[in-house]
Amino acid sequence: MCGIAGRVNLTDGKEPISRDLLAKMVSAVRHRGPDEFGYYRDTYAGLAHARLSIIDLTTGQQPLSNEDQTIWIVYNGEIFNYVEIKKILQNQGHQFRTQSDTEVIVHAYEEWGYNCFEKFNGQWAIAIWDSVRRKLILCRDRVGVRPLYIRENNNQVWFASEIKSIFADSSVSREINPEGLDQTFTYWATIAPTSIFTGIEEIRPGSYVIFEFNKNREEHIYWRPSFPASRLTPAHQVNKMTLPEASELLEEKLMNATKLRMVRSDVPVGSYLSGGIDSSLIAWLGRKWKEGEFRTFSIRFADAEFDETEFQKKMASTLDSKHEEIIVRREDIANVFPDVIYHTERPVLRTAPAPLFMLSKLVHDAGFKAVLTGEGADEMLAGYDIFREAKIRRFLANNPNSQVRARLFERLYPYLARSPQKAKGMAIEFWKKGLKNIDSPTFSHEPRWETTSNLKKFFSEDIHNKINSSSQPDFLKYLPEDYNYWDPLAQAQYLEIFSLFSSYIISSQGDRMLMAHSVEGRFPFLDADVMEFCNSLPAEYKLIGLNEKNILKRIARGKVPEEIILRKKQPYRAPDAISFVSGKIPDYVDELFSERMIKSSGLFNLKTTQGLFSKCREIVNKSSNDYNFSNNDNMGFIGILSTQLLYFKYIYERKEEDSSLIKFTTVIDKLI
Amino acid sequence: MNEKEIREQIGKFISKTFLFDVEKKVDEKASLLNTGVIDSTGVLELISFIESNYNIKFADEDLVADNFDSIEKIASFIINRLNSKSI
Numbered sequence: 001m002c003g004i005a006g007r008v009n010l011t012d013g014k015e016p017i018s019r020d021l022l023a024k025m026v027s028a029v030r031h032r033g034p035d036e037f038g039y040y041r042d043t044y045a046g047l048a049h050a051r052l053s054i055i056d057l058t059t060g061q062q063p064l065s066n067e068d069q070t071i072w073i074v075y076n077g078e079i080f081n082y083v084e085i086k087k088i089l090q091n092q093g094h095q096f097r098t099q100s101d102t103e104v105i106v107h108a109y110e111e112w113g114y115n116c117f118e119k120f121n122g123q124w125a126i127a128i129w130d131s132v133r134r135k136l137i138l139c140r141d142r143v144g145v146r147p148l149y150i151r152e153n154n155n156q157v158w159f160a161s162e163i164k165s166i167f168a169d170s171s172v173s174r175e176i177n178p179e180g181l182d183q184t185f186t187y188w189a190t191i192a193p194t195s196i197f198t199g200i201e202e203i204r205p206g207s208y209v210i211f212e213f214n215k216n217r218e219e220h221i222y223w224r225p226s227f228p229a230s231r232l233t234p235a236h237q238v239n240k241m242t243l244p245e246a247s248e249l250l251e252e253k254l255m256n257a258t259k260l261r262m263v264r265s266d267v268p269v270g271s272y273l274s275g276g277i278d279s280s281l282i283a284w285l286g287r288k289w290k291e292g293e294f295r296t297f298s299i300r301f302a303d304a305e306f307d308e309t310e311f312q313k314k315m316a317s318t319l320d321s322k323h324e325e326i327i328v329r330r331e332d333i334a335n336v337f338p339d340v341i342y343h344t345e346r347p348v349l350r351t352a353p354a355p356l357f358m359l360s361k362l363v364h365d366a367g368f369k370a371v372l373t374g375e376g377a378d379e380m381l382a383g384y385d386i387f388r389e390a391k392i393r394r395f396l397a398n399n400p401n402s403q404v405r406a407r408l409f410e411r412l413y414p415y416l417a418r419s420p421q422k423a424k425g426m427a428i429e430f431w432k433k434g435l436k437n438i439d440s441p442t443f444s445h446e447p448r449w450e451t452t453s454n455l456k457k458f459f460s461e462d463i464h465n466k467i468n469s470s471s472q473p474d475f476l477k478y479l480p481e482d483y484n485y486w487d488p489l490a491q492a493q494y495l496e497i498f499s500l501f502s503s504y505i506i507s508s509q510g511d512r513m514l515m516a517h518s519v520e521g522r523f524p525f526l527d528a529d530v531m532e533f534c535n536s537l538p539a540e541y542k543l544i545g546l547n548e549k550n551i552l553k554r555i556a557r558g559k560v561p562e563e564i565i566l567r568k569k570q571p572y573r574a575p576d577a578i579s580f581v582s583g584k585i586p587d588y589v590d591e592l593f594s595e596r597m598i599k600s601s602g603l604f605n606l607k608t609t610q611g612l613f614s615k616c617r618e619i620v621n622k623s624s625n626d627y628n629f630s631n632n633d634n635m636g637f638i639g640i641l642s643t644q645l646l647y648f649k650y651i652y653e654r655k656e657e658d659s660s661l662i663k664f665t666t667v668i669d670k671l672i
Numbered sequence: 673m674n675e676k677e678i679r680e681q682i683g684k685f686i687s688k689t690f691l692f693d694v695e696k697k698v699d700e701k702a703s704l705l706n707t708g709v710i711d712s713t714g715v716l717e718l719i720s721f722i723e724s725n726y727n728i729k730f731a732d733e734d735l736v737a738d739n740f741d742s743i744e745k746i747a748s749f750i751i752n753r754l755n756s757k758s759i
Contacts, residue, residue: 429736433705433706451711628717
């Protein structure tokens with residue numbers, strides 16, 4: 001796992017990139033790859049690489065080329081089926097000089113061109129420089145596990161794993177993007193291609209972009225989640241498997257996915273244990289492929305509301321693993337939060353990434369570079385409450401005045417201590433809203449997005465003026481053609497994958513928090529084969545009645561302790577606003593909410609923002625638990641704080657990268 | 673205390689607590705849920721305020737939209753409850 005960066009000139013008459021700038025760009029992402037540094041440079045292109053050595057420790061350096069050194073690559077990721085692809089390519093006559101998966105990508109591109117990406121099973125951000133055709137090809141994996149950003153300006157394109165690399169070039173302007181703010185305070189995150197900074201774009205998951213000399217860019221989507229057209233043909237007729245058959249097959253695929261992620265590595269792989277069924281099952285499968293000691297890692301919360309220790313320990317003991325934990329207190333979250341946001345490069349509405357930041361440090365300190373995690377199961381197999389909520393709402397829509405139907409809402413959200421169920425009547429009214437929109441393609445997510453949009457009251461007048469309220473994010477503008485024929489659950493899953501999973505869960509909570517401490521996450525549920533199979537399943541194999549992840553529970557039986565399988569869904573969460581206002585308020589929080597800094601960023605309304613800050617402090621003075629912060633109070637507070645932090649770190653302070661920290665050991669420089 | 677005063681008090685509480693601006697007025701007839709002034713968890717704050725400020729208790733069956741969803745409805749409910757207590 002690694003960091004990549006570079007810049008390409010797309011016309012003549014431009015200065016080649018300097019070695020110093022390449023060093024600065026790589027320095028910005030050295031946390032992603034602290035082991036080795038390399039660069040390639042010619043008249044038009046500069047590619048740089050920070051390596052976290054995991055496969056082929058001795059000869060897998062990058063940048064790397066094909067046999068005649070005309071095609072160069074820097075990449076961040078793992079292609080888990082590289083062994084199989086390599087065999088095919090060798091049969092076609094390709095010569096390999098390393099044992100790396102990187103080299104396989106270059107030859108695959110030579111052999112199949114842009115069609116090579118569909119053949120990869122893994123996670124990646126790839127930059128290929130075809131020096132003969134003068135083409136830069138950038139590609140991201142199917143769901144955006146690995147990050148990739150670009151800036152296109154004046155016939156030049158910058159690319160990098162993280163925005164901070166692009167900002168290492170002092171000629172690049174920095175400004176908060178009002179559209180990014182608008183998206184954050186609606187969909188919970190900025191969604192590709194939009195980023196929180198004007199002029200910086202995020203490459204969309206499942207796509208590749210071609211920048212060719214003296215031509216306009218081309219973008220292609222090679223993969224999107226796709227579901228059966230059940231409204232035309234019930235999925236049973238398409239996928240004729242019974243539940244037991246499907247369950248057996250999915251187990252096989254998960255086993256294979258986990259095996260690849262355990263054995264395709266030249267360093268040991270450990271596993272996260274959250275205490276939930278997903279990571280428990282993955283750890284169980286992973287254990288099978290580890291001789292000797294198996295290492296597991298967990299987060300414990302001082303706040304009982306969020307803690308899952310009992311279940312983590314139970315699973316660790318079932319696995320007989322060497323188990324390590326980190327204990328997270330509220331003040332820890334406040335302490336690490338500025339660093340967390342430095343790494344997320346996006347505002348967030350929850351503090352949930354912070355404990356994960358601390359956990360990856362534990363893993364790094366234990367000497368580990370890679371871990372398995374259970375991310376993706378809730379999206380692929382319908383684990384979240386939003387799927388159950390949408391189902392109840394549809395059911396209620398058939399008879400909106402039915403008290404009996406409405407009581408189904410009581411089964412939702414038992415984990416929230418401050419459950420809306422305490423005011424059942426009002427909660428039902430809340431969910432009755434929008435029942436008339438039952439045919440809307442975004443029916444499932446409208447309550448969430450509408451509620452979150454109320455946070456826009458915190459925007460400054462300036463931001464309000466700059467937002468185009470009718471603009472839609474990319475993923476809603478271009479829904480797949482057959483979207484209307486999918487069953488409602490599939491539609492909800494599609495929306496969840498784009499709006500929350502790719503944009504927040506696997507990025508801000510996933511890759512960014514792991515890579516902050518040079519740890520690579522490996523996600524069996526995001527295996528290409530596993531995802532395709534899950535998406536082909538009939539809805540009831542995923543959500544039967546209100547019983548979520550039906551098929552997964554079948555697979556887990558006999559492997560994962562029954563009490564974990566039977567647990568009510570507890571999504572991973574951490575104490576939010578309370579982390580900052582109970583006890584002594586950190587100086588940086590006071591400062592970022594001060595009149596001076598609110599006016600400096602110009603993003604938020606002084607009165608309402610400080611009103612929220614006062615309210616949060618007052619709530620704590622009355623009681624010391626989380627209970628009295630409403631959802632919107634929490635999200636507003638964290639959203640404003642994280643945005644102010646981004647403004648402060650990236651715009652107000654503008655720290656310069658230190659190129660002297662980088663000693664390049666792999667150098668291919670045509671200009672020396 | 674008359675109904676008008678109660679409406680003003682409730683209005684002020686809502687402006688301060690949910691809009692963070694006492695100057696911002698909420699339409700007394702507007703649905704608080706539909707206009708997004710209060711989210712489903714914010715309802716609890718409102719209930720707590722009313723129970724402590726007017727010394728009344730809500731049973732589960734009281735918590736329906738008819739009693740709650742606008743400043744006007746809330747004030748009307750409170751007045752009825754206070755009047756029935758004094759009988």
